[in-house]
Amino acid sequence: MSTTDPTPDSHLLGAADIRALADAFGVKPTKQRGQNFVIDGNTVRRIVRAAEVTAEDAVVEVGPGLGSLTLALLETARHVTAVEIDPVLARHLPDTVAARMPGKADAFDLVLSDAMVVTELPGPAPTALVANLPYNVAVPVLLHMLATFPSIERTLVMVQSEVADRLAAKPGNKVYGVPSVKANWYADVKRSGAIGRNVFWPAPNVDSGLVSLIRRDPPVTTATRDEVFAVVDAAFAQRRKTLRAALAGWAGSAAAAEQALAAAGIDHKLRGEMLTVEQFAAIAENKPEHTPESKPERTPENKTGNKPE
Incomplete structure (x- = not known):
């Protein structure tokens, strides 16, 4: 043919x-x-x-x-x-x-x-x-x-x-x-x-x-899509870690990450694989403000033996 x-x-x-x-x-x-x-x-x-x-x-x-x-x-x-x-x-x-x-x-x-x-x-x-x-x-x-x-x-x-x-x-x-x-x-x-x-x-x-x-409509949130996606990327970049540790870089410190998670009503011991997109949006909304001089916190999940600089 x-x-x-x-x-x-x-x-x-x-x-x-x-x-x-x-x-x-x-x-x-x-x-x-x-x-x-x-x-x-x-x-x-x-x-x-x-x-x-x-x-x-x-x-x-x-x-x-x-x-x-x-x-x-x-x-x-x-x-x-x-x-x-x-x-x-x-x-x-x-x-x-x-x-x-x-x-x-x-x-x-x-x-x-x-x-x-x-x-x-x-x-x-x-x-x-x-x-x-x-x-x-x-x-x-x-x-x-x-x-x-x-x-x-x-x-x-x-x-x-x-x-x-x-x-x-x-x-x-x-x-x-x-x-x-x-x-x-x-x-x-x-x-x-x-x-x-x-x-x-x-x-x-x-x-x-x-x-x-x-x-469908995206989650109702005051955070932008890019801000929400930044949280998602951070959470899964170290997916075996708890959210407190995985989001430390995003938030400025592990303590700041825990503060954002608490404000969003999310257990800081969870991992990213347990969260919905709506929960990621809630975290993005509650990113704490931190100053440049704030120093990284040494956590039990980040024992490098090095002193913070």
């Missing part, structure tokens, strides 16, 4: 189509950019259904590659804007869309850019983010897009299974950490299924998972 003259029922890309397009464009998937192309039409349609994309949605897709998911999104969405970092893939994707779904060519835009630096998009404001995210940059790209485009109401991303577990983890879970808390600042997060390795070319050496994020 020709890859440029599809029948109405075969516009999605299968395994033979993907390989033919890659050969035609001289594309060799690279691990550096996390390029694993989906070769199964049922999988991309499953992703679109899980994302609850409707005819009213303007979707932004990060890392469209050869267009597998793009074409499935165009079946349903009002508009799709794809952000692609690879100039070769970006150059050819509009032609693939025009050839396989000519009636949807006007509903598609492409941005050649690193998604981490994108601050504006052509076309209507995005209401949904749907993407097969490169494993090595999945979390920072996801958080950047949620922060930059508040119009995104629903997100469905395919990421490495381990990353999916971290994003969807709840307080008390051993994999709960920085990605979990920061994602929860923006949205309610949950796992939405698993994806096997055999639907990709080349097949990755890890399984993938779907993560759903439904936008």
